[in-house]
Amino acid sequence: xxxxxxxxxxxxxxxxxxxxxxxxxxxxxxxxxxxxxxxxxxxxxxxxxxxxxxxxxxxxxxxxxxxxxxxxxxxxxxxxxxxxxxxxxxxxxxxxxxxxxxxxxxxxxxxxxxxxxxxxxxxxxxxxxxxxxxxxxxxxxxxxxxxxxxxxxxxxxxxxxxxxxxxxxxxxxxxxxxxxxxxxxxxxxxxxxxxxxxxxxxxxxxxxxxxxxxxxxxxxxxxxxxxxxxxxxxxxxxxxxxxxxxxxxxxxxxxxxxxxxxxxxxxxxxxxxxxxxxxxxxxxxxxxxxxxxxxxxxxxxxxxxxxxxxxxxxxxxxxxxxxxxxxxxxxxxxxxxxxxxxxxxxxxxxxxxxxxxxxxxxxxxxxxxxxxxxxxxxxxxxxxxxxxxxxxxxxxxxxxxxxxxxxxxxxxxxxxxxxxxxxxxxxxxxxxxxxxxxxxxxxxxxxxxxxxxxxxxxxxxxxxxxxxxxxxxxxxxxxxxxxxxxxxxxxxxxx
Numbered sequence: 040x041x042x043x044x045x046x047x048x049x050x051x052x053x054x055x056x057x058x059x060x061x062x063x064x065x066x067x068x069x070x071x072x073x074x075x076x077x078x079x080x081x082x083x084x085x086x087x088x089x090x091x092x093x094x095x096x097x098x099x100x101x102x103x104x105x106x107x108x109x110x111x112x113x114x115x116x117x118x119x120x121x122x123x124x125x126x127x128x129x130x131x132x133x134x135x136x137x138x139x140x141x142x143x144x145x146x147x148x149x150x151x152x153x154x155x156x157x158x159x160x161x162x163x164x165x166x167x168x169x170x171x172x173x174x175x176x177x178x179x180x181x182x183x184x185x186x187x188x189x190x191x192x193x194x195x196x197x198x199x200x201x202x203x204x205x206x207x208x209x210x211x212x213x214x215x216x217x218x219x220x221x222x223x224x225x226x227x228x229x230x231x232x233x234x235x236x237x238x239x240x241x242x243x244x245x246x247x248x249x250x251x252x253x254x255x256x257x258x259x260x261x262x263x264x265x266x267x268x269x270x271x272x273x274x275x276x277x278x279x280x281x282x283x284x285x286x287x288x289x290x291x292x293x294x295x296x297x298x299x300x301x302x303x304x305x306x307x308x309x310x311x312x313x314x315x316x317x318x319x320x321x322x323x324x325x326x327x328x329x330x331x332x333x334x335x336x337x338x339x340x341x342x343x344x345x346x347x348x349x350x351x352x353x354x355x356x357x358x359x360x361x362x363x364x365x366x367x368x369x370x371x372x373x374x375x376x377x378x379x380x381x382x383x384x385x386x387x388x389x390x391x392x393x394x395x396x397x398x399x400x401x402x403x404x405x406x407x408x409x410x411x412x413x414x415x416x417x418x419x420x421x422x423x424x425x426x427x428x429x430x431x432x433x434x435x436x437x438x439x440x441x442x443x444x445x446x447x448x449x450x451x452x453x454x455x456x457x458x459x460x461x462x463x464x465x466x467x468x469x470x471x472x473x474x475x476x477x478x479x480x481x482x483x484x485x486x487x488x489x490x491x492x493x494x495x496x497x498x499x500x501x502x503x504x505x506x507x508x509x510x511x512x513x514x515x516x517x518x519x520x521x522x523x524x525x526x527x528x529x530x531x532x533x534x
Contacts, residue, residue, distance in 0.1 A: 071120050074116075074117065074120045075120065075123075078110060078120070078121060078124055081106070081110070082103060082106060082107060082110075082124060083099075083103055083451070083453050083454075085127060085128045085156065086431075086433060086437055087099075087431055087437065087451070087453060087458075088100045088103055088453070089430050089431065089432070090128075090130035090132075090158050090160065097455065098455075099453050099454045099455050099456075100130070102454035102455070103453075103454060104125070106454075107121055107124050107125045108125065110124075111125065122150075122153060123153050125153075126150055126153040126154050127153060127154070127155045127156065128154075128155065128156040128157075128158070129154055129156070129157050129158070130157075130158040130160060131157075131158065131159050131160065131161045132160055132161055133161050134161050134162070134163050134164075134167050134171050136161065137161065137171055137174040137175055137178070138170070138171075138174050140174075140178060141174040141177050141178055144177070144178060144181050144182075148181070151181040151182045151183065151184075152182075152183070152184050153184075154182040154184065154185060155184065155185065155186045155187065156185070156186060156187040156188075156189070156226075157178070157179070157182065157185060157187070157188055157189065158189040158191075159175065159189065159190050159191065159193075159194050160189075160191045160193050160194075161193055161194060162193045162194070162196060163193075163194055168207070171194070172210050172212055172213060173212070175213060175216070176212045176213055176215070176216040177216075179213070179216040179217060179219065179220065180216050180219050182220075183219070183220075183222075183223065184223055185220050185223055185224060186223055186224065186225045186226065187224075187225060187226035187227075187228070187253075188217065188220070188224060188226070188227050188228070189226075189227075189228040189229075189230065190228070190229050190230070190240065191229075191230045191231075192230075192231050195207045195209070208239065209239055209240045209241065214240075214241060214244050217244060217245065218244060220248075221245075221247070221248045221249070222249075222250070223250065224245065224248050224250065224251060225250050225251060225252050225253065226251075226252070226253040226254075226255075227245055227251065227253070227254055227255070228253075228254075228255040228276075229255060229256045229257065229260070230255070230279050231257050231279055239260070239261050239262075240256075240262075241262065242254075242256070242260070242262035242265070242267055243262070243265070243267060246267055246268060246269055248271070249271060250271065251269065251271055251272060252271060252272060252273040252274060253272070253273065253274040253275075253276075254269065254272055254274070254275055254276070255275075255276035255277075255279065256276075256277065257277070257279060258277040258292070258306075258307055258310055258312070259292070263292040263293045263296070264291055264292065264295075265295065266295040266296075266297075267295070267296050267297070268296075268297045269296070269297070269298055270297075270299060270300065271300060272298050272300060272301060273300055273301060273302045273303060274301075274302065274303040274304075274305075275298065275301060275303070275304055275305070276305040276432070277304075277305065277306055277307060278305045278306065278307045278328070278330040278331070279307075292312055293312070293315075293316055293319070294315075294319075296319075298320055298323075299323070300323065301320050301323050301324060302323060302324060302325050302326060303324070303325070303326040303327075303328075303436075304316075304317075304320065304324050304326070304327055304328070305328040305329075305330050305432075306327075306328070306329055306330070306347075307329075307330065307331060308329050308330070308331035308347065308363075308364070313329070313347045313350075313351050314347075314350065314351050314354070317351045317354040317355060318354055321351075321354035321355040321356070321358075322355070322356060322357070323357065324355045324357065324358060325355075325357050325358060325359045325360065325384075326358075326359065326360045326362075326436070327348075327352065327355055327358055327360070327361055327362070328361075328362035328363070328435065329347055329348045329362070329363040329364065330362070330363075330364065330391070331364060346375075346378055347363075348361060348363035348379070349378045349379050349380065352379065352380065352382055352385065353380060353382070356383070356384065357384055358382060358384055358385050359384055359385065359386050359387065360385075360386070360387045360388075360389070360435065360436075360440065361379075361385055361387070361388050361389070362388075362389040362390075362391070362424070362435045363389075363390065363391070364390065364391035364392065364426070365390060365391070365392055373406055373410065373421070375390065376388060376390075376418050376421055377418075379417075379418065381417060385418075386420060386441075387420045387422075387440040387441065388418055388420065388421045388422070389421075389422045389423075389424050389435045389440065390421065390422070390423055390424065391424045391426050391429065392423050392424070392425075392426060393425075393426055394425050394426070394427055394466060394467065394470045395423040395425060395464050395466050396466070396470050396471050397471075400423075400464075400466075403423060403463065403464075404463055407421060407463055420440060421463075422440055422462075422463055422464045422465070423463065423464035423465075423466070424464060424465050424466075425464070425465060425466035425467050425470070427456075427466075427467045427470060428458065428465065428466070428467060434465060438458075438460045438465045442460070442462075444462055447460060447461055447462050448460060448461040448462075450468065456468075456469050457469060
C-alpha cells in the first residue's frame with residue numbers, strides 16, 4: 040500500500056491515505072490515479088481481449104466493455120475517470136458504428152486523444168463504401184494518439200457477378216489518413232479472413248514511421264516481393280496464413296526486406312520459407328514462434344521428419360525463447376523437445392498443445408519434475424500452452440516463462456473462462472471439468488492463486504457495443520440505420 044501511495048502526486052496523497060485508513064471520505068474523494076489503479080484490478084488488460092476472433096454479446100471483449108460502462112454509471116466522477124478505459128480500444132463491427140463514432144468525435148473532440156487502438160472488422164456494402172471510407176479517414180486523422188491499427192479483410196470484401204469473393208483495392212484516402220499517424224503508430228496488423236486474394240495495403244507507407252515496432256501481415260502479401268526497409272521494426276508476425284498455394288515469385292518473398300532491429304518473429308507452420316527467412320534475419324532474433332492457427336500443417340505435411348522448429352534454430356544464435364505447436368496430441372511432449380539440436384542460448388521452450396488437463400497434465404508435470412533433476416538433459420524449462428487460448432496471439436510473452444516461482448501460480452479471471460499461469464504452463468482452468476483426472480500434482484496444488492484481472496460480469500444486450508452518444512437497441516444485425524447499430528454509450532455516460 041505504501042508503494043502505491045508513492046506513485047500518487049503530492050496533492051493526492053493525503054486524500055488517498057485518509058480514505059484507505061477508513062477515515063471520513065467517499066469514493067468520489069479518491070484521486071483519479073487511485074481510481075485508475077482500482078479499475079485496472081477490476082478490468083482485464085486489453086492485450087488479453089482480442090475483439091476479432093469471436094462476436095456477439097457473450098464474447099469476453101464485449102462483456103468487459105459492458106463492465107466498463109457499468110463503472111461509468113456509478114457517479115459523475117467515476118464516469119469521467121473510466122472514459123480512458125472505454126475508449127482505449129475501439130472495435131468497429133458494423134458500418135454504422137463508424138458513422139456514429141465519427142459524429143461523436145465531431146461533437147466531443149477530446150475523445151480522440153483517448154483512443155490508443157482501432158480495430159476495423161466491419162463488412163461494407165458497395166452502396167455504403169464511399170461513405171464508410173470518408174468516415175474512417177476522418178476518425179484516423181482525428182485520433183492523433185493512436186498506437187495500434189488493425190484491419191481485417193471484412194472492410195474490403197465484395198462479391199462479383201458470379202458471387203465470387205474478391206477484394207476492393209486499398210483506397211488512397213486511407214493511405215493518406217494512415218500517413219498522418221507517423222508520430223505515434225507502433226503496431227500495424229492486417230488479418231486475412233480466409234480465401235484469396237488479400238487486401239494490399241502499401242507497406243512502404245508506414246516503413247518510415249519512427250516508432251513502428253510491430254507488423255503483422257499475410258505471408259503472401261505483395262509487398263513481400265518489394266524492397267522494404269523497416270529500420271525500427273522489432274516484431275514481425277506472418278502466421279495468419281490461409282492460402283498455401285505457391286505462385287510465381289514465391290521463392291523471392293522477403294528476399295529484399297531489411298529488418299536490422301528484428302527481435303521477435305512468428306512464422307506459419309505450413310510454408311517453406313522458414314529456413315530462407317531465418318538465414319536472413321536470424322542473427323538478431325531472441326524470440327521465435329512457429330504458429331499454425333488453422334492446423335493446416337498436420338494435413339499438408341504428414342512427413343514425420345519435418346520439424347521446422349528443430350531444423351532452423353541453429354540459424355538464430357541469440358535465441359532465448361522458442362514456441363511451437365505439435366501435430367495433434369503426442370503421447371509424450373518431451374519426444375518432440377528431444378528432437379531439438381543443442382543451442383548455446385536457448386533457455387525457454389513453450390509448446391502449443393491440446394488442453395493440458397486430467398491425466399495429460401499429471402504425466403507432464405511428473406516428467407518435467409524428473410527432467411529438472413536429471414543430469415545432462417539439455418532442455419528443462421518447458422511449458423505447455425493451451426490451444427483453447429490460441430486467439431491470444433501474445434500469450435507466451437504476456438505470461439513470461441521466467442516469472443519467479445514464488446509468484447506462481449496465478450489465476451486471471453476473464454469473462455467466460457479463467458486463465459491459470461503456472462511454472463509448467465498456461466491453460467483454461469474451466470476445461471478441467473471436461474478432462475477429469477487424478478489428484479493434482481504438487482505444482483498445481485497451490486491454493487493461493489491471486490486474482491490479478493478479475494472482471495465483473497456486467498449486463499449487456501444482444502449487440503456489439505457502439506461508440507456513439509444516442510439511442511439503445513438490442514439487435515445484433517447489421518443495419519443501415521444509425522440508431523440501430525448496437526448498444527450506444529448514452530449521453531449521461533459520455534457527454
